[in-house]
Amino acid sequence: MLFxxxxxxxxxxxxxxxxxxxxxxxxxxxxxxxxxxxLTQGQYxxxxxxxxxxxxxxxxxxxxxxxxxxxxxxxxATVTVTPSGFEQYEAMGAHIxxxxxxxxxREVLVPCEPDSRARPDAACSxxxxxxxxxxxxxxxxTASDITSRVMAAxxxxxxxxxxxxxxxxxxxxxxxxxxxxxxxxxxxxxxxxTGVLRxxxxxxxxxxxxxxxxxxxxxxxxxAADRGDLSSTEGLAQQVDRMLASPRxxxxxxxxxxxxxxxxxxENLGKDVIRYPVxxxxxxxxxxxxxxxxxxxxxxxxxxxxxxxFTTRRSFMTRALGPxxxxxxxxxxxxxxxxxPEGDPRVGLLAHASFNMLHAHPGRxxxxxxxxxxxxxxxxxGVPPAPADVDFGLFNExxxxxxxxxxxxxxxxxxxxxxxxxxxxxxxxxLGLEVFDGVGRYRTVENGAPIDASGDLDGHxxxxxxxxxxxxxxxxxxxxxxxxxxxRYAVGRDPVNTERRLLSYLEGRLEESxxxxxxxxxxxxxxxxxxxxxxxxxxxxxTVSDRLIASRARKESL
Amino acid sequence: xxxxxxxVAVCLLGLGCDAGARQNSRVSIAQPTVRGYVMARWHxxxxxxxxxxxxxxxxxxxxxxxxEEWADFMAARKRIRAAGGYLRWDDERLPPDACQDPLxxxxxxxxxxxxxxxxxxLDLDGVDSGRADSGGSGCAHDDFVSPDGSTGIDNQYWRxxxxxxxxxxxxxxxxxxxxxxxxxxxxxxxxxxITGLDDSRDDESVEVQFLSAAEPVTMNAVDDxxxxxxxxxxxxxxxxxxxxRARIENGILTSEPVDVxxxxxxxxxxxxxxxxxxxxxxxxxxxxxxxxxxxxxVDTGNLYSVLxxxxxxxxxxxxxxxxxxxxxxxxxxxxxxxxxxxxxxxxTGECTSISTAIHFEAVPxxxxxxxxxxxx
Numbered sequence: 001m002l003f004x005x006x007x008x009x010x011x012x013x014x015x016x017x018x019x020x021x022x023x024x025x026x027x028x029x030x031x032x033x034x035x036x037x038x039l040t041q042g043q044y045x046x047x048x049x050x051x052x053x054x055x056x057x058x059x060x061x062x063x064x065x066x067x068x069x070x071x072x073x074x075x076x077a078t079v080t081v082t083p084s085g086f087e088q089y090e091a092m093g094a095h096i097x098x099x100x101x102x103x104x105x106r107e108v109l110v111p112c113e114p115d116s117r118a119r120p121d122a123a124c125s126x127x128x129x130x131x132x133x134x135x136x137x138x139x140x141x142t143a144s145d146i147t148s149r150v151m152a153a154x155x156x157x158x159x160x161x162x163x164x165x166x167x168x169x170x171x172x173x174x175x176x177x178x179x180x181x182x183x184x185x186x187x188x189x190x191x192x193x194t195g196v197l198r199x200x201x202x203x204x205x206x207x208x209x210x211x212x213x214x215x216x217x218x219x220x221x222x223x224a225a226d227r228g229d230l231s232s233t234e235g236l237a238q239q240v241d242r243m244l245a246s247p248r249x250x251x252x253x254x255x256x257x258x259x260x261x262x263x264x265x266x267e268n269l270g271k272d273v274i275r276y277p278v279x280x281x282x283x284x285x286x287x288x289x290x291x292x293x294x295x296x297x298x299x300x301x302x303x304x305x306x307x308x309x310f311t312t313r314r315s316f317m318t319r320a321l322g323p324x325x326x327x328x329x330x331x332x333x334x335x336x337x338x339x340x341p342e343g344d345p346r347v348g349l350l351a352h353a354s355f356n357m358l359h360a361h362p363g364r365x366x367x368x369x370x371x372x373x374x375x376x377x378x379x380x381x382g383v384p385p386a387p388a389d390v391d392f393g394l395f396n397e398x399x400x401x402x403x404x405x406x407x408x409x410x411x412x413x414x415x416x417x418x419x420x421x422x423x424x425x426x427x428x429x430x431l432g433l434e435v436f437d438g439v440g441r442y443r444t445v446e447n448g449a450p451i452d453a454s455g456d457l458d459g460h461x462x463x464x465x466x467x468x469x470x471x472x473x474x475x476x477x478x479x480x481x482x483x484x485x486x487x488r489y490a491v492g493r494d495p496v497n498t499e500r501r502l503l504s505y506l507e508g509r510l511e512e513s514x515x516x517x518x519x520x521x522x523x524x525x526x527x528x529x530x531x532x533x534x535x536x537x538x539x540x541x542x543t544v545s546d547r548l549i550a551s552r553a554r555k556e557s558l
Numbered sequence: 559x560x561x562x563x564x565x566v567a568v569c570l571l572g573l574g575c576d577a578g579a580r581q582n583s584r585v586s587i588a589q590p591t592v593r594g595y596v597m598a599r600w601h602x603x604x605x606x607x608x609x610x611x612x613x614x615x616x617x618x619x620x621x622x623x624x625x626e627e628w629a630d631f632m633a634a635r636k637r638i639r640a641a642g643g644y645l646r647w648d649d650e651r652l653p654p655d656a657c658q659d660p661l662x663x664x665x666x667x668x669x670x671x672x673x674x675x676x677x678x679x680l681d682l683d684g685v686d687s688g689r690a691d692s693g694g695s696g697c698a699h700d701d702f703v704s705p706d707g708s709t710g711i712d713n714q715y716w717r718x719x720x721x722x723x724x725x726x727x728x729x730x731x732x733x734x735x736x737x738x739x740x741x742x743x744x745x746x747x748x749x750x751x752i753t754g755l756d757d758s759r760d761d762e763s764v765e766v767q768f769l770s771a772a773e774p775v776t777m778n779a780v781d782d783x784x785x786x787x788x789x790x791x792x793x794x795x796x797x798x799x800x801x802x803r804a805r806i807e808n809g810i811l812t813s814e815p816v817d818v819x820x821x822x823x824x825x826x827x828x829x830x831x832x833x834x835x836x837x838x839x840x841x842x843x844x845x846x847x848x849x850x851x852x853x854x855x856v857d858t859g860n861l862y863s864v865l866x867x868x869x870x871x872x873x874x875x876x877x878x879x880x881x882x883x884x885x886x887x888x889x890x891x892x893x894x895x896x897x898x899x900x901x902x903x904x905x906t907g908e909c910t911s912i913s914t915a916i917h918f919e920a921v922p923x924x925x926x927x928x929x930x931x932x933x934x
Binding site for chain 2: 274319327329330
């Protein structure tokens with residue numbers, strides 16, 4: 001439906017930039033504006049682990065990540081570093097640098113020994129800088145990079161009388177560099193074509209590595225970019241296929257779905273332990289990890305159909321999580337694979353404890369929050385915010401003897417016309433998950449009354465949460481939303497008008513591939529839009545029309 | 559019946575029987591007819607309504623019995639501790655330590671509770687007996703009446719400890735039971751499994767097994783025992799009882815006698831508790847938990863060891879513990895044969911065990927057999 005609507009709008013000639021619909025090959029769609037994206041907490045930590053090893057601790061407070069239009073990946077292109085945030089980055093960088101050059105680590109991390117510990121050794125400083133600099137700045141070092149930092153290091157040695165203080169300064173300077181803290185994209189005009197820009201190979205390398213691995217480019221990718229290999233289809237394909245075949249793809253897919261699933265919100269998740277004594281920080285952490293393991297196992301290891309994530313019975317379990325699911329767990333430590341039997345209500349991701357505890361109140365479940373999450377994040381549909389003057393009084397009376405179940409209370413609450421319009425979008429889905437309490441434990445009654453988990457997903461009736469999962473998997477919007485989420489995650493912004501045709505093409509390719517994520521990622525990585533950019537003037541002109549088309553598409557899908 | 563479930567479990571765990579089941583290491587959900595529990599409470603009966611009279615008073619401690627020696631020892635201990643040292647409880651300032659060897663001290667004349675009392679427990683021998691019934695043999699005993707009016711209650715352990723200060727209602731042991739510290743600190747990790755369960759209200763043929771756990775219980779966020787947790791059974795099969803026949807009638811589970819050995823590890827005690835011919839009577843609660851009494855005979859040798867064999871490293875602590883609870887080790891040792899009422903020695907006819915009653919409450923859990931446990 002979404003696909004059809006978009007094509008209809010585009011083909012109706014509303015937007016002259018669009019030429020045609022329905023061509024077989026990938027469209028030569030021009031990409032949108034380049035971005036300057038601040039590293040997320042996870043990406044910062046990953047960069048340190050990649051360059052210096054997992055033993056190096058990252059301690060400090062990060063500038064908060066910003067979720068925008070449903071994704072931190074989009075929000076990261078709209079944030080800066082505040083003065084106090086910079087102080088934090090500097091303190092973290094200094095702490096990291098101290099560890100790197102410490103006696104415990106220098107033997108491994110510093111490739112040489114100075115002639116004298118009390119005097120500068122420019123050659124050794126340069127060797128160290130050449131080792132860590134390209135990986136941190138995600139580009140080869142220039143002569144200026146080397147000269148300025150080695151000179152600064154030498155001065156530090158003169159002042160301190162310690163060679164390693166100079167190296168410490170080099171590391172700190174790299175870690176507070178805007179080129180480390182931000183993924184700064186560069187594009188330049190391509191040939192004679194007016195207004196079409198092509199991102200440079202280093203920018204493309206970063207885009208690739210953060211999309212597929214959620215990390216900076218490795219040495220092979222940086223070298224390929226430096227040689228200009230990424231400018232050719234063959235060279236680009238070679239790198240993309242290498243990265244898709246790498247075990248590090250699992251990291252990239254985890255990061256993608258952590259963002260789509262809003263799992264950063266676990267950091268602030270709390271529950272009323274009187275009501276949910278089974279809840280703990282460990283349970284929350286394991287619930288989050290469980291879902292990501294299922295996603296990676298299904299989409300990466302098994303290369304399964306994305307839609308089957310919502311019907312799969314395969315899962316992973318820990319001892320801490322076992323009481324939430326009321327299942328036996330043999331392994332005293334770590335994770336074990338398991339499969340829920342036929343007929344068990346634990347079917348698909350929507351039955352996971354993670355979603356059901358994250359999208360609930362501290363002391364009770366929430367059909368509305370769950371429905372809203374599903375609409376917005378998994379179906380890419382907008383749900384208007386609640387009016388400021390809405391009266392939640394009756395709904396919050398979850399011990400009201402007259403309205404024992406959430407369905408009872410929501411029906412009364414939604415009888416208010418002000419509330420009805422939004423709740424009709426969220427509640428029919430969310431009520432299908434009412435068999436899971438506020439931490440995701442299965443239940444059949446609420447306040448002594450049986451729970452009716454039947455509902456309707458856009459005209460597809462379901463009797464229980466198992467049928468909801470099936471209806472969800474069969475939703476025609478599901479694949480389209482995955483495409484939209486992956487593309488937005490990849491480029492760090494909403495698609496512009498010129499990219500809509502690409503999204504339609506990607507939806508088709510995803511369908512043809514039986515919804516394999518790997519195929520989608522490859523198509524995005526190899527697409528013209530991913531490697532090109534619009535000029536600032538066209539960007540401004542596109543903004544109004546983009547909003548209009550997005551708004552119409554959203555209304556149509558609802 | 560049990561072999562069927564064992565076979566099912568083996569198949570499900572991928573150890574044989576079916577190619578489909580063997581193909582990977584996944585575990586399926588436990589069959590509904592197997593129900594596991596972990597003990598959330600486990601403590602001996604201390605009657606609180608009519609605990610019985612001790613007309614001659616309560617038993618003395620060693621400090622009461624050897625006041626000069628103890629005063630000398632405690633003064634020295636205080637001085638040495640102030641200087642950062644440690645004075646052992648088997649120091650020669652004190653009389654020889656009867657908690658390590660009960661024959662090194664004379665019988666101090668231990669006071670038992672010989673009169674009537676309202677005491678909970680089970681009728682283990684099926685007889686509402688009195689001391690005169692057996693013609694004055696060593697095993698003859700007066701049964702108790704329970705607060706609900708049941709007669710024939712065998713609980714000679716209360717006769718043994720009923721006149722010990724620390725065991726009187728609201729005193730040390732009662733408070734420890736109330737705080738449930740033994741379970742919460744992991745002294746007892748006890749599992750119970752019921753198999754062949756078709757109807758949790760009425761089932762004339764089920765089987766039960768007691769197992770020590772290999773790990774402490776898991777507590778939840780409000781300091782209660784976590785429900786539905788998986789607990790690995792102790793790797794030593796001596797701590798797995800045989801399966802006992804049992805039945806459920808109107809929600810009440812009763813089992814036939816079986817020997818049970820429970821591993822104890824708490825503070826100064828690292829031992830095992832041997833319950834002979836143990837059987838339970840417990841009610842299955844609406845919330846799935848199980849609440850009731852285990853009645854059994856405790857072996858006298860084992861009981862003496864459990865009470866007194868306590869150590870920190872190579873430093874004996876039994877005398878200290880006995881003093882805190884209010885008895886003398888030598889006294890208990892000499893009194894045990896007087897109250898013993900079970901398992902007569904075939905040669906001497908003397909009873910070698912003492913009837914007792916343990917209150918327990920168990921919450922649903924999954925019993926994981928240690929030999930089948932696997933790591934990530």
